[in-house]
Amino acid sequence: MMKRTLYILGGAACVMLLPHSLRAQNVQPKDTTVSRTVVVEQEYNPDILDAAKVNVLPKVEAPTVGKKSAEYATTLFPATSIPGFSMNPYSGEELQPAFTPGYMRAGYGNYGNLDLFANYLFRLSGKDRLNIGLQVDGMNGELDKLSQANPERKKWDAHYYRTRAGADYTHLFDRFELNANGNFGLSNFNYQPGGIHGKQKFTSGDVQTGIRFTDETAPFRFNATAGVLMYERRQNGPKQPGNEDYAIKETILRFAGGVTGMIGDRRNIGIGFELNNFRYGGYTKDPHTQETLLKGYTALQLNPSYELDTDDWRLHLGAKVDLSFGFGSSYRIAPDVDIQYVFADSYVLYARATGGQRINDFRRMEQINPYSELPVSMEAAGEPRIAQLRGTHEQVNGSLGFKAGPYPGLWFHVYGGYQRLKDEIFTESVTIPTGAEEASFFHFGQADANNFYAGGEATYEYKDLFAVSARYTYRNWKCRANEHLLAVKPAGELSFNTLLRPIANLTLKLGYTHIGRKEVKSYMKMQAVNDLHAGADYNLFKGISAYARVHNLLNKKYQYYPGYSAEGLNVLGGLSFRF
8 A cells, every 4th residue: 555655646746748739730621521619628638548449440530510618538448458648738729718727536446446637727927838737547456367377376466557747838929839848657567477577667758849830821831849758668578697687768859840831722732741760778689699689760751742622622632751761771652642522511522541650669569568578589599589670651541431410419420441551560479488487478579461441430419418429340450471460450349428418417428349359260369348338427516526437337358458358347436626
């Protein structure tokens, strides 16, 4: 208990960057599907996203119907689905004079689930804003053990705690916006028995600054940002005799920006860029041969484009040009095309073809699977050693779709497409000798893969009283080089969510999530996610609410990560405060 208290107090003293969005190109597509006004005063979204769904489908822009008032999200996923994306700081326009600058939430659950969240926006002046935030979540309880170690034991004592904290400062000039921010992250967790390590710790931090030209009427606009990102993985690869320090430090120098110029009333051209320089330190050499295992490199992406925007047509023609120097030197190009036809004001036909390089840095590895080790290969002498991941290149992701909003509050969307990936990252199991015994664990692998997908979604919203949404996506993955990839990729995803406000102070939520898995012969089959979940929020007094969340109501056995069971029926509740 004392350790947990110290951990929470230590996390509260940390400050993290929650990056201020400075896009490579500052031209945002108009939402031509439904005419509406969206007012976001201050929105907190600490949702923990399922890492099994990261980078599987292209992002689908869904129209939002009706006005949206400020709401502080308290939707939670089980702690075993972490890590997700970092919480976002204040990023909406302050359009409501009576907003509450502060928000705080604290909750606890039956698996030792911890939920702490705090955020405060300081209006230092009419042109200066400072936003600070802190999030601590995690769990500490017994889960089903899937490893073969200690077969007499069916459970293992699992814990996973994650801290995120950050500060974001913005100053508004007459035609410019200056931003500076900083971030800190810490993840502490343990592995199942039988692996090569017992515990793991990820530490991250970054500092960025940027400037953005805010005059939307000017014929020429630009933005630029620069920063340094640091990340340390404490344990890496099999233990080697005579070596006690297995920490690897990754440092990224990042420069990004974009320039856009108007060449007519409804046409513009632009180019965006992002440059990343990688350096590694710590346990990066083979202890026997002194060969460098993780090498520094530089990755550059250029994104030239042309846009035409009329009443009926929106045309975006561009390309993603990726160059890499040093490790994995390459030159690759992918399309960046989006064609939309709007008719009857609320119907859209579209065709898209996108792609580009995905950098497999330590942050992305944690998002995909925190329990997975760096790639491990066997050298000629029979000793295992770590290897380096190449970047994943999305050669093409082409889709056709149709969006419609035939009735106020109702919209639906159907789509289908094909995606092709080179050096896609996935998780697979491996067993290596460790003295007289063997150790089994999961590490990252890479293989070329492609998939066809098709799906649809629909949403209906009635004022602020009732909302329902459903979505299903089917996909058919192919991978000739390594079928193990197919075992961790979703074969289909189904989600259903409802929201009901029977009285002004009470909000009820009910939802269901199903993620199907494909069975690979002579290999593992991940148990499909089967999560029926519910929640409630009740406003006790002005600025004070109680909330409760229940996940896995059916008490099913399933996995978000291969080899690691999710929690059974789990309940979390607490209080939230606005001030």
